[in-house]
Amino acid sequence: MPLVRRPRVPLIFAWATNASGANRPSAFPPIDPRRGDSRPPLLAAAALALAVFLIDAFTPLDIAIAVLYVIVVLLVASTESRSATRFAGVACAVLTVVGFLLSRDVNESAASLARCVFSLLAIATTTVLTLRNLASTARLRGQVQMLNLTHDAIVVYDMNDVITFWNQGAEDVYGWTASEAIGKSFHRLTQTRFPIPLAEIQAELLRTGRWDGELHRVRRDGAGIVISSRWALWRDPAGTPIGVLATNNDITERQRAKAALAKSEAFLAEAQCLSKTGSIELHLPEGNMVWSDEAYRILGYARDVLPNTGHVLARTHPEDVDLVLAVRGKTRAGEPGIDVSHRLLMPDGTVKHVRLVARVVSAKDGHFEYVGALMDITDAVLTQQALQRSLAELAHVTRVTTLGELAASIAHEVTQPISAIVTCGDSALRWLNRPQPDLEEATLSIGQMIRDAKRSSEIISRIRSMARKHDPSFAAMNFNALVEEAIELVGRELQEHRVEVFVDLCVPAPVINGDRVQLQQVVVNLLINAAQAMSGITGRRRQLWISTTASDTKHVTLAVKDSGHGIREEDAERLFTAFFTTKADGMGMGLSICRSIVEAHGGRIWADSPPEGGALLQLALPLHEESQP
Numbered sequence: 066m067p068l069v070r071r072p073r074v075p076l077i078f079a080w081a082t083n084a085s086g087a088n089r090p091s092a093f094p095p096i097d098p099r100r101g102d103s104r105p106p107l108l109a110a111a112a113l114a115l116a117v118f119l120i121d122a123f124t125p126l127d128i129a130i131a132v133l134y135v136i137v138v139l140l141v142a143s144t145e146s147r148s149a150t151r152f153a154g155v156a157c158a159v160l161t162v163v164g165f166l167l168s169r170d171v172n173e174s175a176a177s178l179a180r181c182v183f184s185l186l187a188i189a190t191t192t193v194l195t196l197r198n199l200a201s202t203a204r205l206r207g208q209v210q211m212l213n214l215t216h217d218a219i220v221v222y223d224m225n226d227v228i229t230f231w232n233q234g235a236e237d238v239y240g241w242t243a244s245e246a247i248g249k250s251f252h253r254l255t256q257t258r259f260p261i262p263l264a265e266i267q268a269e270l271l272r273t274g275r276w277d278g279e280l281h282r283v284r285r286d287g288a289g290i291v292i293s294s295r296w297a298l299w300r301d302p303a304g305t306p307i308g309v310l311a312t313n314n315d316i317t318e319r320q321r322a323k324a325a326l327a328k329s330e331a332f333l334a335e336a337q338c339l340s341k342t343g344s345i346e347l348h349l350p351e352g353n354m355v356w357s358d359e360a361y362r363i364l365g366y367a368r369d370v371l372p373n374t375g376h377v378l379a380r381t382h383p384e385d386v387d388l389v390l391a392v393r394g395k396t397r398a399g400e401p402g403i404d405v406s407h408r409l410l411m412p413d414g415t416v417k418h419v420r421l422v423a424r425v426v427s428a429k430d431g432h433f434e435y436v437g438a439l440m441d442i443t444d445a446v447l448t449q450q451a452l453q454r455s456l457a458e459l460a461h462v463t464r465v466t467t468l469g470e471l472a473a474s475i476a477h478e479v480t481q482p483i484s485a486i487v488t489c490g491d492s493a494l495r496w497l498n499r500p501q502p503d504l505e506e507a508t509l510s511i512g513q514m515i516r517d518a519k520r521s522s523e524i525i526s527r528i529r530s531m532a533r534k535h536d537p538s539f540a541a542m543n544f545n546a547l548v549e550e551a552i553e554l555v556g557r558e559l560q561e562h563r564v565e566v567f568v569d570l571c572v573p574a575p576v577i578n579g580d581r582v583q584l585q586q587v588v589v590n591l592l593i594n595a596a597q598a599m600s601g602i603t604g605r606r607r608q609l610w611i612s613t614t615a616s617d618t619k620h621v622t623l624a625v626k627d628s629g630h631g632i633r634e635e636d637a638e639r640l641f642t643a644f645f646t647t648k649a650d651g652m653g654m655g656l657s658i659c660r661s662i663v664e665a666h667g668g669r670i671w672a673d674s675p676p677e678g679g680a681l682l683q684l685a686l687p688l689h690e691e692s693q694p
């Protein structure tokens with residue numbers, strides 16, 4: 066740090082002049098805690114002492130020249146070294162006495178002796194006062210140095226805004242050194258911008274003795290900074306204001322961070338609003354919660370309501386209360402994560418669909434803290450429901466179309482048992498109309514009639530259920546049985562196309578959860594497509610392999626492989642898109658609907674071209690959870 070070359074004025078002599086011209090003690094006398102170079106004053110002091118001694122001892126001048134030793138002591142004292150000052154005092158006294166002895170006979174002049182004594186008194190008084198002054202300067206310097214230890218920028222300025230003290234913190238904050246700042250106008254130097262007019266601030270300062278607020282200032286390097294400033298008024302013993310002690314902190318970074326935080330909070334709130342997702346905190350077992358603004362909006366409570374699980378339950382749709390209570394029970398037991406969807410019944414009677422996803426962030430002594438997201442999924446659920454309705458309607462239309470395609474074979478399926486009934490009825494009548502009625506044979510024929518009637522009734526009810534419009538309803542079912550029924554439904558069609566059918570169903574029969582009619586429609590569609598792909602084949606056998614396999618512990622796979630014309634490479638991508646068909650009278654909706662149905666069941670469907678030719682269509686469906694190992 067460069068040394069500040071400023072005249073060292075002992076504190077006792079330091080004064081500041083205010084603008085009115087009156088001399089009065091400054092609010093804080095300028096004092097620089099750093100020491101200057103002590104060599105020049107010491108050399109000057111030594112030269113002066115030598116000169117005084119030579120004049121005093123060896124010239125006939127009859128004056129109290131020894132009094133000038135006082136200047137020597139003051140010069141040495143300006144180095145602020147107490148030991149040097151003490152030494153200078155003693156040395157000057159010794160030189161005074163030696164000078165007196167050398168200059169004349171001791172008894173010669175009472176006046177010379179008196180001058181010598183006065184000089185000694187002057188030297189002693191100056192030395193004592195200077196030493197005392199140096200002691201208090203050292204004390205004050207220590208206190209000033211302590212002020213330099215603080216990170217706060219401490220500035221003292223008089224009532225005319227003239228800086229009288231500027232600590233190390235002020236140097237760091239504003240960039241000017243103490244020697245550059247002291248004596249300048251504080252507010253002009255730092256280009257202070259006040260939050261309210263300065264006159265109002267000064268009025269408050271004079272009234273209360275204090276003021277604090279935020280100020281905008283400019284550093285030495287031109288950078289703008291925000292300062293948190295606290296002012297205290299300094300009065301002299303008579304109560305006259307003499308200065309202000311200002312403690313300043315640079316809060317530019319803090320303000321920036323605050324602004325950035327406010328911005329990111331605004332972003333978050335906006336994102337929560339747009340995505341209709343509120344954030345929540347849940348404390349258990351107390352049930353206290355914290356909700357974001359969006360969570361309040363979703364749950365329909367005013368901002369002053371104290372959030373808790375009771376309020377969530379109060380809004381829960383009566384039919385979903387048990388579900389929510391079950392989840393609450395799990396969270397009380399410390400379940401690591403929750404993911405629940407339920408409905409809310411709002412005070413105006415509207416129903417909202419919400420999903421709550423949360424996880425434990427702290428678990429201690431039976432106390433759990435969850436953090437999570439509450440999503441308003443009403444739009445998504447309603448869209449999904451509308452989509453499902455459209456899919457059901459489309460599936461119905463294509464089912465009816467398929468039934469139309471199968472009309473001839475269905476008619477045959479139905480008429481065949483009816484013809485059998487008629488034949489059996491005739492036989493039964495014949496057995497009964499005999500002179501000796503053969504009841505045993507008649508009973509057999511009637512039994513056959515009942516079996517055939519049941520069979521045709523089953524076929525009709527299956528066709529009716531396929532033709533009926535219905536909302537999808539999920540239930541657990543034997544997937545193998547479903548595949549067998551579908552094969553039976555298109556059996557006649559396959560026969561007519563002279564298709565050899567090979568069925569290989571896995572054991573044990575896989576249980577799935579789904580809509581029977583829709584899944585049957587998928588299998589029927591695959592079988593009809595396979596039969597149609599083989600209808601033009603001549604010169605080789607028309608074969609159809611149908612198999613179910615438990616592909617893994619969670620899925621069952623149905624494979625339908627034919628020996629038809631196969632799938633062209635360029636068609637493979639588009640097979641499952643709507644309205645794609647290669648058939649002259651095709652609609653191109655079959656596989657597209659199959660995919661929608663399979664995906665709605667949580668499965669997937671895909672097509673392959675086996676190397677031996679033909680097509681292989683496969684679908685995988687999730688097994689019913691309870692049937693999984």
Ligand code: ADP
Pocket residue numbers: 590594595598627629630631632636640645646647648650651652653654655656657679680682
């Ligand atoms: P459509 O039967 O009305 O054409 P689909 O969606 O059921 O509609 O079938 C779309 C297309 O997929 C068919 O036109 C056909 O080109 C092809 N395709 C479907 N199944 C097979 C198969 N087993 N073998 C060869 N091509 C097939």
